[in-house]
Amino acid sequence: MGFKIAVAGATGNVGREMLDILAERNFPADEVVPLASSRSVGRDVSYGDRTLKVRNLETYDFSGTDFCLMSAGGKVSEKWSPKIGAQGCVVIDNSSAWRYHADVPLVVPEVNPDAVEGFTKRNIIANPNCSTAQLVVALKPLHDAAKIRRVVVATYQSVSGGGKDAMDELFNQTRAVFVADPIENKKFTKRIAFNVIPHIDVFMDDGYTKEEWKVLAETKKMLDPKIKITCTAVRVPVFIGHAEAVNIEFENEISADEARDILRDAPGCLVVDKREDGGYVTPYECAGEDATFISRIREDATVENGLNIWIVSDNLRKGAALNAIQIAELLVARGLVTAKNQAA
Structure with a gap:
């Protein structure tokens, strides 16, 4: 007997991706239940070659459900995840609501799989931010090899990270440019079409944004809490796929060739690093792919033991939906969650 899985936020970008990936990876589910707010009840969503009807999150009984993949936003998760967890259903949450709670594991399976052991305190596991997920997949094997001291990151984040409305705004603004219509800014603070915006999420007191x-x-x-890290997050006019330019300073010596070999063998990483025209990966090529792609690996002569790398990943997959499902797969593989219908 298989598992029963609920997908909360099933009509959103990430929720739909979760349904697709559950089917693609043949997750051992006997039943998949798409959930959303009352206004979306009855809508159709795809799960493999099947069409499912959306049900109401607020009236759904989770007591017979094994996993809830939560992608309904932070406020919804804050309200519902503890209630769902209390019914014995494991919540894997994609929002930022639970990431910084000491008793909630924050997990990327390629990076810190053992952290899942702590999920029983609340029955909640947090997914990291999309830009963090791909970053740590690439940093982990390098940190193990040479111990990272400092990281400087500039992100180039696609509009899909802001949801469907953000994608629609890029499309509508781009079309307006070509037909000379007025440009409207609704989702973004400035025009996003043919532009870049160094502002994602709200500003904090120290001048950094929440992103x-x-x-x-x-x-x-x-x-590693000892790693020093600084970041500038930028929204770019790309529909899917986040890119990052990353400068890393290590405590121990590591060459570009050594880093390249380490990353080629690392889980979740795919190195495409030819020093020629087109010998690197861009967001366009990574869309729909599971891997974290790494290119432009080179030594930084301005610091001792320094490297520069370029990281690209599909933010809707590894940055969100895929990572959540990998966490569920990890719990199943370790026998930490068993199907309720099987146990009965």
């Missing part, structure tokens, strides 16, 4: 702070806090929690 930049997430990268700092989450990397430290999952990888």
Whole structure:
């Protein structure tokens, strides 16, 4: 007997991706239940070659459900995840609501799989921010090899990280440019079409944005609290796929060739690093792919034991939906969650 899985926020970008990936990876589910708010009840969503009807999150009984993949936003998660967990259903949450709680594991399976052991305190496991997920997948094997001292990150984040409305705004603004219509800014603070915006999420007192702070806090929690890290997060006119230019300073000596070999063998990483035209990966090529792609690996002569790398990943997959499902797979593989219908 298989598992029963609920997907909360099933009509959103990430929720739909979760349904697709559950089917693609043949997750051992006997039943998959798409959930959303009352206004979306009855809508159709796809799960493999099947069409499912959306049900109401607020009236759903989770007592017979094994996993809830939560992608309904932070406020919804704050309200419902503890209630769902109390019914014996494991919540894997994609929002930022629970990432910084000491008793909630923040997990990327390729990076800190043992952290899942702590999920029973609340029955909640947190997914990291999309830009952090791909970053730590690449940093972890390098940190193990040469111990990272400091990281400087500039992100180039696609509009899909802001949801469907953000994607629609890029499309509508781009079309307006070509037909000379007025440009309307609704989701973004400035025009996003043919532009870049160094502002994601709200500004904090120290001048960093909340998006930049997430990268700092989450990397430290999952990888090593001693790592010094700074970030500038930028929204770019790309529909899917986040890119990052990363400068790393190590305590121990490591060459570009050594780093390249380490990353080629690392879980979740795919190195495409040819020093020729097109010998690197861009967001366009990574869309729909599971891997974290790493290119432009080279030594930084301005610091001792320094490297520069370029990281690209599909933010809707590894940055969100795929990582959540990998966490569920990890719990199943370790026997930490068993199907309720099987146990009965």
